[in-house]
């Protein structure tokens with residue numbers, strides 16, 4: 328994903344007609360590869376995660392949802408960061424809006440808290456009131472029940488995860504997700520942090536279906552110590568090995 332400083336909309340970098348060509352094109356490639364991998368494997372519920380904070384997970388979730396919605400897919404994004412809800416910030420949703428935490432603690436019904444972000448064409452389940460026990464809620468039987476029921480109504484359910492997700496919480500979502508997308512920010516995550524994120528996900532039996540190289544700055548690429556096997560969307564490496 329090309330680095331983009333322009334076109335900040337609500338501080339999220341939405342790939343639209345005004346965005347740089349490379350940014351929009353990169354999301355089209357992500358969408359195409361995402362469709363190939365998910366449709367051939369019947370994957371529906373995908374977590375978007377990263378090794379370190381602020382690599383661009385929430386931006387990727389929103390832009391991926393937007394580009395899938397543009398091609399007619401019925402997409403839901405869920406903010407699983409109940410401590411600091413990133414999607415609410417970018418989508419201008421009030422922190423008082425009920426959401427996932429309220430549903431998981433049986434205070435709200437799913438149908439009352441999921442709504443369409445009308446100008447972007449996808450649906451959102453906000454994080455909800457900040458609970459004292461977010462990890463416990465994510466690990467609850469209720470979470471499984473909620474996701475299974477949402478999967479009936481949507482083509483894709485994309486989960487935006489908290490910053491430290493891979494370290495502490497991966498295991499708890501193992502039962503509910505079909506796979507993970509690892510967002511890797513150019514010159515931000517180290518090779519060792521990426522490796523340990525990959526290992527944590529694998530230990531938790533969460534299949535990495537692809538990786539997105541984000542904030543890619545072509546000017547810095549030649550001096551980079553990055554392994555360029557990480558394309559902006561590497562294909563299913565559990566099957567084909569790292570490309």
Ligand SMILES: Nc1ncnc2c1ncn2[C@@H]1O[C@H](COP(=O)(O)OP(=O)(O)O)[C@@H](O)[C@H]1O
Pocket residue numbers: 328329330331332338339340377380381382383384385386387413490541542543
């Ligand atoms: N492709 C990109 N180019 C430039 N800045 C980006 C890009 N993607 C994300 N950012 C910026 O990086 C910061 C973290 O992004 P965010 O999506 O909130 O990360 P996370 O959800 O992983 O914490 C934000 O300031 C965001 O605007």
Ligand SMILES: [Mg+2]
Pocket residue numbers: 384385386408413414487488
């Ligand atoms: Mg975020």
